[in-house]
Amino acid sequence: MDVLSRIESGLTQTLDAVAQPGAPPGIVAAVRHAVFPGGARVRPRLCLAVYRACGDGAPALAEAAAIAIELLHCASLVHDDMPCFDDAPTRRGQPSVHKAFGEPLAVLAGDALIVLAFDALARAAAEAPARLPALLAAVSRGVGLPGGIVAGQAWECESACSLSQYQRAKTGALFVAATAAGALAGGADPAPWRALGECLGEAYQVADDLRDVCADADEIGKPTGRDGALGRPNAVAQRGVAGAVALLEGLVASAIEAIPPCAGNADLRSLVAAEAQRLRPRRLRRVA
Amino acid sequence: MDVLSRIESGLTQTLDAVAQPGAPPGIVAAVRHAVFPGGARVRPRLCLAVYRACGDGAPALAEAAAIAIELLHCASLVHDDMPCFDDAPTRRGQPSVHKAFGEPLAVLAGDALIVLAFDALARAAAEAPARLPALLAAVSRGVGLPGGIVAGQAWECESACSLSQYQRAKTGALFVAATAAGALAGGADPAPWRALGECLGEAYQVADDLRDVCADADEIGKPTGRDGALGRPNAVAQRGVAGAVALLEGLVASAIEAIPPCAGNADLRSLVAAEAQRLRPRRLRRVA
Numbered sequence: 001m002d003v004l005s006r007i008e009s010g011l012t013q014t015l016d017a018v019a020q021p022g023a024p025p026g027i028v029a030a031v032r033h034a035v036f037p038g039g040a041r042v043r044p045r046l047c048l049a050v051y052r053a054c055g056d057g058a059p060a061l062a063e064a065a066a067i068a069i070e071l072l073h074c075a076s077l078v079h080d081d082m083p084c085f086d087d088a089p090t091r092r093g094q095p096s097v098h099k100a101f102g103e104p105l106a107v108l109a110g111d112a113l114i115v116l117a118f119d120a121l122a123r124a125a126a127e128a129p130a131r132l133p134a135l136l137a138a139v140s141r142g143v144g145l146p147g148g149i150v151a152g153q154a155w156e157c158e159s160a161c162s163l164s165q166y167q168r169a170k171t172g173a174l175f176v177a178a179t180a181a182g183a184l185a186g187g188a189d190p191a192p193w194r195a196l197g198e199c200l201g202e203a204y205q206v207a208d209d210l211r212d213v214c215a216d217a218d219e220i221g222k223p224t225g226r227d228g229a230l231g232r233p234n235a236v237a238q239r240g241v242a243g244a245v246a247l248l249e250g251l252v253a254s255a256i257e258a259i260p261p262c263a264g265n266a267d268l269r270s271l272v273a274a275e276a277q278r279l280r281p282r283r284l285r286r287v288a
Numbered sequence: 289m290d291v292l293s294r295i296e297s298g299l300t301q302t303l304d305a306v307a308q309p310g311a312p313p314g315i316v317a318a319v320r321h322a323v324f325p326g327g328a329r330v331r332p333r334l335c336l337a338v339y340r341a342c343g344d345g346a347p348a349l350a351e352a353a354a355i356a357i358e359l360l361h362c363a364s365l366v367h368d369d370m371p372c373f374d375d376a377p378t379r380r381g382q383p384s385v386h387k388a389f390g391e392p393l394a395v396l397a398g399d400a401l402i403v404l405a406f407d408a409l410a411r412a413a414a415e416a417p418a419r420l421p422a423l424l425a426a427v428s429r430g431v432g433l434p435g436g437i438v439a440g441q442a443w444e445c446e447s448a449c450s451l452s453q454y455q456r457a458k459t460g461a462l463f464v465a466a467t468a469a470g471a472l473a474g475g476a477d478p479a480p481w482r483a484l485g486e487c488l489g490e491a492y493q494v495a496d497d498l499r500d501v502c503a504d505a506d507e508i509g510k511p512t513g514r515d516g517a518l519g520r521p522n523a524v525a526q527r528g529v530a531g532a533v534a535l536l537e538g539l540v541a542s543a544i545e546a547i548p549p550c551a552g553n554a555d556l557r558s559l560v561a562a563e564a565q566r567l568r569p570r571r572l573r574r575v576a
Contacts, residue, residue, distance in 0.1 A: 022453065023434030027442035031433070079399065084391040103372040107395060108442050111367065114399060115432030118406040122424035132420055136410035144403030145319070146311030154315035154396050165310065 007044045010067045011035055014120050018112075030101040030109040031116075034078045035071065039092055042275055043174055044070040046200065047182040049271050050193055053264025055186020061131060062185035064124030068117035068139055069178050075113035076149045076174075078106055085153065086226060093221035114143070128187065135184045142177025149174055156232070163233045171208070172201030192260040199255035200272065206248045207279035209235040215281035245280075252276040295332045298355045299323055302408050306400075318389040318397040319404075322366045323359065327380055330563055331462055332358040334488065335470040337559050338481055341552030343474020349419060350473035352412030356405035356427055357466050363401035364437045364462075366394055373441065374514060381509035402431070416475065423472045430465025437462055444520065451521045459496070460489030480548040487543035488560065494536045495567035497523040503569035533568075540564040 001009070015035060019028045044066035051062035081088040081096040082103060089099050098106035121139065125132040143149045152170025155161040176197035180190035211219075212227050213236040227234040235244045252272060259268045289297070303323060307316045332354035339350035369376040369384040370391060377387050386394035409427065413420040431437045440458025443449040464485035468478035499507075500515050501524040515522040523532045540560060547556045 018433035020434040024439055024442040024446050024449070026445050027433065027439065075399075079395050082395065084395065102445065104445050105442065107367050107370065107372065107398075108438050108445075110395075111363075111398065111402060111431075112433050112438045114402045115428050115436070115438065119425060119428035119432060122421045122428065125421040129418055129421060133410045133413040133417060136424075137407060140403050140407035140410065143399075144407060145306035145315065145400050146308040148403070150396050150400045150403065151312055151315065154312040154393065154400075157314050157390065157392050157396075158312050161312070 003045055003048055004041060006063065007041050007048070007066060007070065008038070010063050011038070011070060014067055014071070014116060018116065026101060026105055027108055027112060030097055030105040031112050033094070033100055034074045034097050034109050034113060037092060037094075038070070038074075040275070040278065041070060042204070043073055043178040045271065046175065046197075047178040047185075049264060049268050050179045050182030050196075051186045053262040053268055054183055054188040054193075054260075058128040058131065058185055058187065061121075061124045061127050061135070062182060064120045065135060065139070065181040065185045066178075068121050069142070069174060069181060071113045071117040071120070072139070072143045072149070073174060075110040075117070076143070076153070078113070079110040080153060082106055085156070086230065088222055088226070090217070091222050093218075128185075131184055131187060135181055138180040138184055138190060139177050142174040142180075147173055148177075163238075166233060167202060167205045168198075171205040172198055175201030175204065195258035196255055196260075196268075199251050199258050200275075203248055203251035203255060203276065204279065206235045206244055206251060207276075209237075210241070210244050210248065211279070211281050212236075214241060219282060248276070248280075291333055291336055292329060294351065295329050295336070295354060295358065296326070298351050299326070299358060302355055302359070302404060306404065314389060314393055315396055315400060318385055318393040319400050321382070321388055322362045322385050322397050322401060325380060325382075326358070326362075328563070328566065329358060330492070331361055331466045333559065334463065334485075335466040335473075337552060337556050338467045338470030338484075339474045341550040341556055342471055342476040342481075342548075346416040346419065346473055346475065348412045349409075349415050349423070350470060352408045353423060353427070353469040353473045354466075356409045357430070357462065357469060359401045359405040359408070360427070360431045360437070361462060363398040363405070364431070364441070366401070367398040368441060370394055373444070374518065376510055376514070379510050381506075416473075419472055419475060423469055426468040426472055426478060427465050430462040430468075435461055436465075451526070454521060455490060455493045456486075459493040460486055463489030463492065483546035484543055484548075484556075487539050487546050488563075491536055491539035491543060491564065492567065494523045494532055494539060495564075497525075498529070498532050498536065499567070499569050500524075502529060502571060507570060536564070536568075 015032055047066040047069055078097045080086055081091055082098050088096050097109055145151055147169050155166040176194055179193035179197035183190040183193045212224055215224055217224050255272050256269050259265055303320055335354040335357055366385045368374055369379055370386050376384050385397050433439055435457050443454040464482055467481035467485035471478040471481050500512055543560050544557050547553055
């Protein structure tokens with residue numbers, strides 16, 4: 001089974017396990033809607049690529065870490081799309097969770113996904129229990145306070161914030177967590193992998209800013225032009241399209257350079273390069 | 289230091305640890321507002337009482353479990369008070385989080401508290417890492433799908449549900465988790481403690497129903513008469529005041545009977561009896 005199929009299958013199994021007859025059907029459907037169909041699953045793929053590059057002997061724990069990170073990413077999208085934040089009617093080409101299920105179930109679906117993420121980690125820990133505490137702490141750091149996704153979304157509620165601090169929290173922290181979790185699941189030191197996560201996170205944010213300005217809604221499955229409408233910081237607004245593209249190129253090059261020497265180096269390089277290409281809006285994409 | 293002071297101090301330390309200069313000040317304040325001043329902290333006291341009754345040698349892990357359970361309880365209150373659920377303007381005698389900080393920070397404060405709860409558990413695990421996976425799973429079960437608090441709140445979004453299923457999820461599950469976590473932190477089997485958690489959870493729900501009907505808002509620090517206004521199931525509506533009081537008495541007696549034989553049996557009995565007395569609205573309280 002290829003990596004993406006393993007991720008989809010892991011997500012399906014994790015959600016199936018809580019879709020028991022005793023569970024309220026609405027929230028079960030809302031959680032499923034939040035996770036499927038997915039985006040590119042880039043964070044869990046990154047996590048598993050780092051695990052393969054440096055890991056040993058805890059494949060189920062690594063897969064649970066990847067699943068947990070994707071569930072936390074989906075949770076953040078559900079809450080971020082709500083009327084009190086981005087008020088986005090669509091996501092991944094379908095109605096956002098609050099549009100399809102109402103605001104109460106959107107709040108609860110996000111909550112349930114956060115709990116499910118940590119639960120998935122705990123349930124896979126039998127393989128290497130000694131690795132669980134650091135792994136959990138790394139994942140928490142990517143989503144919670146003081147500098148994870150929740151902090152990133154909370155910066156949007158402040159009258160002033162530094163663009164880099166906002167982006168590091170809102171996007172970068174979960175990429176850093178994905179690399180750290182891959183290393184820790186494999187029993188390795190996460191420190192050498194931090195720079196890769198940081199560069200990719202920043203690249204992904206710039207790519208997202210470019211797509212918000214240069215793509216159309218059909219292409220990315222959600223409304224465009226939202227940053228301008230909501231007064232959000234955006235790299236294209238600051239640097240223009242050409243400047244943002246140059247920044248993206250530089251970040252991708254830095255990400256590739258940041259990959260530590262390891263057996264999986266070539267795999268990781270091609271993952272990063274393919275992502276970089278995929279993230280450009282079609283009209284800015286290089287002809288292969 | 290008495291138990292309640294240890295709980296307050298543990299909560300303070302946990303929140304202080306994420307209130308770093310780099311964190312957005314609004315969310316830090318919102319999270320603190322959600323946790324202080326507290327209610328009776330009955331769930332963490334129950335957790336620690338069960339730990340003392342059957343535990344050995346992991347006091348920091350037990351305290352982290354108690355803190356985690358209280359943080360998760362606070363998270364559920366923040367989201368439950370929001371306009372799309374109970375729309376409650378006050379909680380514990382002060383403005384609810386969304387009233388004080390706005391809806392976006394209320395959503396995020398709940399999210400941050402959930403993450404912080406799991407993080408607190410992971411950080412305390414060094415003392416007894418082998419106990420962490422089961423402890424985490426027990427805590428998850430109390431809050432997540434298929435039958436934890438999130439499921440309880442989600443039953444409110446269904447057109448039909450069984451009263452006992454709703455109450456078991458919305459209130460009972462976290463009491464069961466509190467007893468299970470106390471036992472697991474102490475290296476004991478949680479199974480004999482389940483009935484105590486179930487009876488107490490149900491008693492607490494009936495007491496809450498009584499207070500919603502019979503107390504005044506000043507006494508309980510939140511609006512009364514909400515169940516009727518929101519069409520929620522309520523034991524007083526079903527049985528009348530006298531019937532609900534009789535049910536409460538019976539549940540308290542069952543809770544006391546359900547305490548397994550153990551060294552801490554007397555402490556637990558007095559904790560349950562004191563809670564039962566405290567939970568009655570003043571005008572229904574027995575003269576001592």
